[in-house]
Amino acid sequence: MNQFLKVYKILMKEYGPQGWWPLLEHKGSNPTASGRITGYHPGDYSLPKDDHQIFEICVGAILTQNTAWPNVERALLNLRRLGALNPERILSLEEDKLRSAIRPAGYFNQKAKKLRTFSKFFLTLKGRIPLREELLSVWGVGRETADSILLYAYRQPIFVVDAYTRRVFSRLNLIMHDWDYDKIRKEFERNLPRNFETYQEFHALIVEHAKRFCKKTPECSGCPLRSLVKDESI
DSSP states (O other): OOHHHHHHHHHHHHHOOOOOSOOTTOOOOOOSSSSOSSOOOTTOOOOOOSHHHHHHHHHHHHHTTTSOHHHHHHHHHHHHHTTOSSHHHHHHSOHHHHHHHHGGGSOHHHHHHHHHHHHHHHHHHTTOOOOHHHHHTSTTOOHHHHHHIIIIISOOOOOOOOHHHHHHHHHTTSSOTTSOHHHHHHHHHHHSOSOHHHHHHHHHHHHHHHHHTOOSSOOOTTOTTGGGOSOTTO
């Protein structure tokens, strides 16, 4: 078994299925140390089921840039109260109302523009799955956001790399912290079964593990991955 799969199995045994991406209308349990109380769907990979849920995930992926998920949840709830969790309504909503609704997620001026730009793009899709290159051509959508949209909204087998991934796996000496995003992504995809279920769970498990143990200042006592760390000074 390669080291990537070994880490995946250890984390899955430790934390169990995570059931990302949380959805506002889904009544689910919260398997995480922080975040939503409901909305997760551990073991259910059938979500999202419709364009409404797909769009909510896309909006969440944009709003979560540079902020924590609880802030995004507050912004999503505000949008829902305005009936604005659909692209047409975001495009017709008054600028001040849109900015006010998403203020909890921070950077609300830029994110309002990003949401309007993405909403126009979403409407052109007419239900089809976008190509990664198409997503990356949309203003405000970078590689992590694009891959989050593909993996969680469209259930495509593409691995999402974030700061937690770099931190955990560089400490395990399985990647170099300064590797390019796509080099890290391809290293994960090369070492894992190519299915979206594994990619979703592994990404979510890494986030959960980083929040519990592999913090900026690591808390190594009790860490389930401790035996895999080669440098005992970490």
